[in-house]
Amino acid sequence: MAAPLSAERLLKALKDEGVRVVEYRSWRTHNRNSRGPWGPVYGVMIHHTVTTGTSGSVDLCYGGRSDLPGPLCHGVVAKDGTVYLVGHGRANHAGSGDRDVLNAVVAEKALPADNETNADGNTHFYGFEAINLGDNKDPWPPVQVEAIVRASAALCRAHGWGKDGATSVIGHLEWQPGKIDPRGPGITMKDVRARVAERLRHSAGWSPASSAEEDEMALDANDIRTIVREELARERDQQAKRTLTIDNVIPAAPETAAKGNTHATPAQWFTYLGKFVREIAAEQGAQGAVLARLAQGGGLDAAEIQAAAEAGARAALDRLGAALTDQD
Numbered sequence: 001m002a003a004p005l006s007a008e009r010l011l012k013a014l015k016d017e018g019v020r021v022v023e024y025r026s027w028r029t030h031n032r033n034s035r036g037p038w039g040p041v042y043g044v045m046i047h048h049t050v051t052t053g054t055s056g057s058v059d060l061c062y063g064g065r066s067d068l069p070g071p072l073c074h075g076v077v078a079k080d081g082t083v084y085l086v087g088h089g090r091a092n093h094a095g096s097g098d099r100d101v102l103n104a105v106v107a108e109k110a111l112p113a114d115n116e117t118n119a120d121g122n123t124h125f126y127g128f129e130a131i132n133l134g135d136n137k138d139p140w141p142p143v144q145v146e147a148i149v150r151a152s153a154a155l156c157r158a159h160g161w162g163k164d165g166a167t168s169v170i171g172h173l174e175w176q177p178g179k180i181d182p183r184g185p186g187i188t189m190k191d192v193r194a195r196v197a198e199r200l201r202h203s204a205g206w207s208p209a210s211s212a213e214e215d216e217m218a219l220d221a222n223d224i225r226t227i228v229r230e231e232l233a234r235e236r237d238q239q240a241k242r243t244l245t246i247d248n249v250i251p252a253a254p255e256t257a258a259k260g261n262t263h264a265t266p267a268q269w270f271t272y273l274g275k276f277v278r279e280i281a282a283e284q285g286a287q288g289a290v291l292a293r294l295a296q297g298g299g300l301d302a303a304e305i306q307a308a309a310e311a312g313a314r315a316a317l318d319r320l321g322a323a324l325t326d327q328d
């Protein structure tokens with residue numbers, strides 16, 4: 001199927017493949033169709049911009065340069081993996097390249113070396129410009145390369161290209177003699193093609209398992225039991241910490257504080273207070289007996305007896321108060 005995708009289909013194909021897409025300005029109607037044919041299309045070409053910065057690079061690829069009008073590609077792949085759509089239709093990205101390469105792309109066969117400029121690439125290739133200086137030092141973040149893979153796979157899937165992992169996705173350097181893009185740490189066209197081929201063996205929404213996920217999948221039942229046990233223990237600790245925080249207003253009763261506890265539960269304090277109440281009751285009982293004997297012997301009036309009883313109770317309460325305030 002070699003008729004170019006409509007803007008709508010292209011957009012949907014990218015999104016279905018998990019590409020984060022930004023529609024830039026009037027990309028749907030922005031093209032160089034007045035200067036030559038667009039289609040039949042046979043493949044996807046990858047470039048680097050030799051620029052830095054997303055907004056400036058996107059703007060340049062949309063508007064072009066004084067010597068080369070835009071659009072300079074169909075999508076700009078930012079360092080963060082976002083693809084900015086800047087054109088739909090013929091775009092000035094591929095220039096003249098090797099017809100033998102074009103024939104290999106059409107036939108989905110191994111690429112010959114590019115040593116001629118006798119075929120118009122802008123007619124036959126979708127183009128993605130990835131933001132990179134191309135100085136062989138500027139790194140290619142994995143998320144950016146993943147976006148290149150997904151965008152390329154989206155178009156291959158929509159057109160039915162490259163099911164066997166063949167050559168529907170090429171670099172500019174494989175098309176036109178003298179070109180070097182894309183290059184740098186983190187990207188090779190061989191790797192991009194292998195990953196596109198792998199994607200095409202799965203559905204569009206597929207994500208390759210990260211190495212961490214693969215490690216997790218290698219766990220056996222014992223590992224999982226250990227992880228669950230540790231997770232539960234951690235949860236219990238956190239629960240205990242939360243309880244302590246809530247109980248922070250209740251200092252430890254003196255007896256438990258002596259054992260190194262800094263906080264008490266309400267039940268501990270009730271037990272502690274209960275002991276004091278029993279002490280007060282016992283003291284009052286003892287005083288009552290003494291006072292009764294004194295009263296029987298005469299010489300004490302009722303008011304004096306009451307005052308003495310109250311003094312005893314107050315002394316016990318003062319001890320309790322001191323115990324409480326000492327805990328701050």
Ligand SMILES: [Zn+2]
Pocket residue numbers: 046047048093172179181
């Ligand atoms: Zn290029």
